[in-house]
Amino acid sequence: MFAYYFKLSWLGIKRTPMLTALMVIAIGLGIGVSMTVLTVNYLMGKDPIPAKSHQLYHLQLNAMGKGPEWNYTADGYPWQVTYQDVQNVHRSEIPTRKTRSLATGVTIVPDNTIPNETGATPFLESTRAIDRDFFAMFDINFIFGESWNKQVDIDAENVAVINKELNEKLFKGENSIGKQIKLNAILYTIVGVIENWQPTPRFYDLNNGNFNSTERLFIPFSLLPIHELPSWGNNQGWKTETVNTYQDKLRSETTWNQYWVEITSRDQLAQYKEWLAGYISQQKKLGRFQSKKAGATLRNVNQWMEYNHVVSNDSSILVGLSFMFLAVCIINTIGLLLAKFLKRAPEVGVRRALGASRKAIFIQHLVDVTLIGLMGGLLGLALGQLGLVGVKNLYSSYSQLVYMDTSLIIAAIAISLGSSLLAGLYPAWLICRTNPSVYLKTQ
Amino acid sequence: MLIMNNIKKVFRTDLVETHALRDFSLEVNEGEFVAVTGPSGSGKTTFLNVTGMLETFDGGCYTLDGKDVSQLNDNQRSKLRNEKIGFIFQSFNLIPDLNLFDNVDVPLRYRGFSAKERKSRIENALERVGLSARMKHLPSQLSGGQQQRVAIARALAGEPRFLLADEPTGNLDSLMARQVMQLLEEINQQGTTIIMVTHDAELARRAQRNIHIVDGQVSDYQQLQPVLDLAEA
Amino acid sequence: MFEVRPILSALSRHKSSTLLIVLQIAITFAVVINSTSIIQQRVEMMNRQSGIAEEQLITLNVNAFGKNYDFESNIRADIQMLRNTPGIVDASPVNQVPLSGSSDSMMVAASQEKFDNFERVGTGVFSGDSHMLATLGVELVEGRGFTEDEVAYSADRPEVNSVIVTRSLAAKVFPQGNALGKSLFYGSSPVTIIGIVSKVSGSIVHEPIFEQNLIFAYVRLAAFKRILIKADNQSTADKLLGEVEDLLIQRNPDRVISGITSIKELKANSYSSDSAMTTILCCVAVLLVLITALGLVGIVSFNVNQRVKQIGTRRALGARKIDILRYFLTENILITSLGLTIGIAMTMTFNIYLVEQFNLQPISWYMIPVGMLIMFAIGILSVWMPAQKASRISPAVATQSL
Structure with a gap:
């Protein structure tokens, strides 16, 4: 019919x-x-990462002093955290995984001293400074090698992880583990090559273009104070303080670093929040976190995207x-x-x-x-x-x-x-x- | 067998209430050829529509082949209409987009026959009205008389027991009207009960039985006959 | 208008189809007016004067990596070389580029007391050498520009004494006027306003402080330097985009040149989401009007076909062509009026929602009457053809059986 x-x-x-x-x-x-x-x-x-979006938390701290509140965000919390805070909270062993993060950049320089010829002209490469857990946290697969070992996050070493595309460009796609590249004027050893990774939106850093390409080069965050890696992202401060040198900046209230943790259970989350509260009360005694809204906030991936109006x-x-x-x-x-x-x-x-x-x-x-x-x-x-x-x-x-x-x-x-x-x-x-x-x- | 007992049908609008049928009672036996006459507005067409279950009624009892029509829902009424009743109309009411074959096909589709069965029935029905050669033609390519013959073929294809005709010759010239009437008589002789509404007294006389409707009721035909004859004279 | 009563009674007999057209016109009106309002606001924003010679300007970054790279001599030599290049009017090292999307900003106040009481004003911070104003092509309206002696070349932020501000910033910090010669406070020692420029666009076009900017005479010595170049005209600027890298690398190969773009392009990028929104909204509005108009044409044509006999009878009874035409036009005007009445209410409701939810500007009052006139025009245009067809129906059809 x-x-x-x-x-x-x-x-x-x-x-x-x-x-x-x-x-x-x-x-x-x-x-x-x-x-x-x-x-x-x-x-x-x-x-962007359905399997883990509820386990990955982005940390925000409001360390402001008395006076006007931060008015860029609805809840008065800066998007990023200071270097001193990122260093301090990184000591907590409660999260299953954790990573500090900074958008930076280097010049990749060809060098005759490196056995493998890497391109004819120097070029700029946006780079991410992170901790070893970064790759495992965000489910990034390695083609060759693996992330650097835990000790590197404490005692910095000149090592790097590159993605497949950059490996094609620098080493014609060969297994480049153990090979060296010259970043600015310093030699780094390749320890891992990852698959090309492009989460959309680029949730792990929503300060630098929500739909931009991801970095192709990753180096240890612990290198920051040593090589004085510049910030290629936002730097926002609230405090009137003299920040002339890089070391000033590390000690300052400028917010320019990011921090992610992976937490797998409710108890763990409660425990971690308690730990953060303890950290804040300790900092209060040192004269920081004086604002009425002072505190810590954890947002999972989807909450973080919503907060940033992706x-x-x-x-x-x-x-x-x-x-x-x-x-x-x-x-x-x-x-x-x-x-x-x-x-x-x-x-x-x-x-x-x-x-x-x-x-x-x-x-x-x-x-x-x-x-x-x-x-x-x-x-x-x-x-x-x-x-x-x-x-x-x-x-x-x-x-x-x-x-x-x-x-x-x-x-x-x-x-x-x-x-x-x-x-x-x-x-x-x-x-x-x-x-x-x-x-x-x-x- | 068709039995109507005290059927009432009222049309209501905001301003007026029209009693189209009032305590209308009638019996039609198997194989009869009944002509229904009456002045315009007397309820002839309403009677036909109620008989064909195109309209519901407001009171009384109507039994068609032993089935109480008022107890049936739309689906069952449609099915009953499809199986037992064939319709032909004054204006033929062929579907203009469908060719003759497809027009005759319409009731068979709702009957749920197989394609093969439908094809043979359609061919037979068109054969019977003498139009099997024009199966692929559209209705607009035919004369009025031919169109009405297609309509008759469509009404007969499902082999209904009752054929309801509403002024079947009203739009035809006299020659064609006579041909169509002959066809109806043939069909009646083969056993189909025919109820025909007409205002043509000559046609009415050719039927076995005449029913005269006045003001929504069957009037006594014998008494009125002289008046009618007088009127025509 | 005569014949309104029979039209109304005819419409009330076809309630559902009349209601549908009314609703369609209402929603179309609400969408079109609100879209147009957004478009208008965006276009206004994109057409703001930038105050700089945007068409002649290009910018680039120099990233030094050599071990014994001397920051000061290199930047001075680069700038000198660029200024001597034919086609280049001027050049200056800068910390940020107008309309580029990445900004350097701070808070200032009219006095130390106000600064301490957080009565501060946000401002974009530009810094460069003494040619900065000339390179940007801004108009100095009061005071003077920087002399070369005033320019500090330093790796760390130096103590500076003088500052040039935009009129917008001056007005914000010193609402009473006479900002020239006054001091700005920002935590460290105050700076004196030595000049006021009419306008310099900031870097981030969607920021409220977009036009509040100040300029320091300071060249930061670092591996990463931004340079702003003013060409003598737009085509030279376009040509320079392809040549300037070689010039700089030839002078000293120990660096990478990146981010070579014209300000025109930066501006286009900065406003890309707005121009995209404008384009999309234009498409939506035009298509919607088109659909509604086509729908009207369809319905009216159908009605004409359904009423051929009726129209023929009217004609036979003495209606002139113009009467038939007028009947359909009047009918349309009635329907459109009803649609617009509901439409205005919907427009307002929707606009209030947009204003509250997304911080948009409310619609300008005049858009409603203008929009109504346009909708009437569209309505009449849509029914014109079918109504014409109706008016040509011959009175003879009245006597024909169909």
Whole structure:
């Protein structure tokens, strides 16, 4: 019987090509626009590390003194932490894993003294200074070697982990463990090569572009005071203090480092919070953490993304607008369907007289609507792809972001079928309820 | 066997209440050819619509082949209509987008016959009305008389026991009207019960039984006959 | 307008389809007006004057890595060489670049007391040599620029005595005016305002203190140096983008040149999310209006087809073509009016939500009447064709059976 309904539907489409085209275009545009916007929004806010997002916590400390509060964030906590705090909290053995983190950069210099020729001209490389646990915490896989050993986090050594891409560039993809590279004027030994790793959004550092590329080079955080690694990220302070030298900065209240911990149980979390509270009261005695809002906050990955408004206001506004857009398209389609079905009322009268039940008429018209919805959905998918290409051109930083995965394509089809069925429900109901005899007497 | 007892049908709008059928009672036996006459607005068409279960009624009892129609839901009524009743209309009511084959196919589809069964029934029905050669034509390519014959074929394809005809010759010239009437008589002779609403007294006379409806009720035909004859003269 | 009553009664008999069009017009209005309002605000922001010679400016970073690299002599030599290069008007080492998205900022106050009481004002901090103002191409409105003697070359932040501020900062710190010659306090020893420039764009375009900036005569000696170059015109600037790296590397190969960009490009990047939003909203608004207009065309055409006989009868009874046309136009105006009435309420509600939730500016009042006029025009345009068709229906159809 469905085949028969599809045949009738097809005949109907041929009979009213303009009306059908209008409906398909309306649904198509509605789906196209809302899918484009939804895709961007969904990919912006999607959990970048679902397996561990609830175990990884980002630490914020409010070490401010008396006086005005930090007004950049809603809760008055700076995004980053000071070097002295990061050093102090790193002593706690409670977290399963923990890492200090800083965005920095080096010049990779070719050097004839290195047995393997590494590129002809020197180039700048953004670099992340971290602790050994970083890779395990964020589920980063090694191709060759492994992270440096725990001792390096205390007694700094000139070692480095590079990613596959940089390994291709420097060592033509060979196993480069034990080989050396010259960063600024210093030789580093490669201890590990990781897979290319690009979480979207780049949740582990939301201070330096949420959708930027990840670093390709990782070195121990413990090298900071030794090589005076510069900050390539934000440095924000609140205190009036003289910060002339790098050593001044290490002792200062400037917030420029980041800190992540991995905590696997509720008890552990409670224990760690208690430890932090103890740390803060100890620091209070030393004259720090004097603000009314002084304290520590831990946010897991998703909370941290929300706190940083990873999904931009613009994107949220657009989602709202696109749903209103879709609503207009649906309303538009309801109107056109009413017209189309009304035109068909005499035929429905005949069918009823010839033995079609209301249910049969209702289903026939829903099939009709489904077919239109399907065509609209396909058009919408095509328009959505076009829209995403457009978005890609508009926002250079989103290029990683804009693609439709299977679940989004299924969502697009589902939304188009859903909305066309929604649009068709009332007209189909209306037409199946009409009294057939009205249309039989005269035409 | 069709039995109506004290059927009432009232149409209501905000301003008026029209009693289309009032205490309407009638029995039609198997194989009869009944002509229904009456002035316009007397309730002829309402009677036919109630008989064909296109409209519900507000009171009384209607039994079709032993089934109490008021107890049936829409689905069951549709099924009953599909199996037992064929309709033909004054304006033919063929579906303009469907060719003759597909038009005749409509009731068979709702009956749920197999494709093979439908095909043979459609061909037989069109054969019977002499239009099997034009199966692929659209209704608009036919004359009025031919269209009505297709409508008759469509009504007969499901082999209904009752054929309900609403002014079947009303839109036809006299030659074509006579042909259609002959066809109906043939069908009746083969055993199908026919109930035909008409305002044409000559046609009515060709039926076995005449029922005259006045003001929503069956009137005594014998008494009124002279008046009717007078009116025509 | 005559004939309103029969139209109203006809509309009330088709409640659901009338309601649908009304609703469609209402939502369309709400979306279009709010989108236009956002577009207008963004365009206004993007068109702000930057106060600098943005089209002639390019910037780059010098990253030294050589062991015996002398910071001061190298930066002086680089700048000297650039200034002598044909096509380059001027050059200066800088700590930050306007419109670049990465900023250096601090808090200042009009007195030490105010500073201690946290009555401070945020400001962007620029520093460079004596050619900084000329390189930026800013207009000095009061006082004087820096002399070369005043410029401190130092690895650590030096004590400076003088500062140049933008008019915007001066007005914020000294609302009474006469900022020239006054002192700014920021923790260490105060600095005297020796000059006021009309405007210098800050680095981060979405910050409220975007136009509050001050300039120090200070060149920080470090391995990483930013340089700002002013070319004599835009095409020279574009050409320099490809040549300047070689110039600097030839002079001294012990460094990496990075981040060679024009200010034009930095500006475009800084505003990219706004221009993207503007484009997307434009598309949304235009498509929505198009859909609504097409929907109207569809519905009215359908109604005309349904009422052919009725229209023919009217014509037969003496209605002129213009009467038929007027009937459909009046009907449309009635529907649009109803839609817009609801639409205005929806627009306001939606706008209040946007303002509260996302800190947007409220819509300007005049957008409502202008938007209404446009919606009426679109409505009339959409029904014009089908209504024309209706008016051409022959009175003869009244007597034809269909």
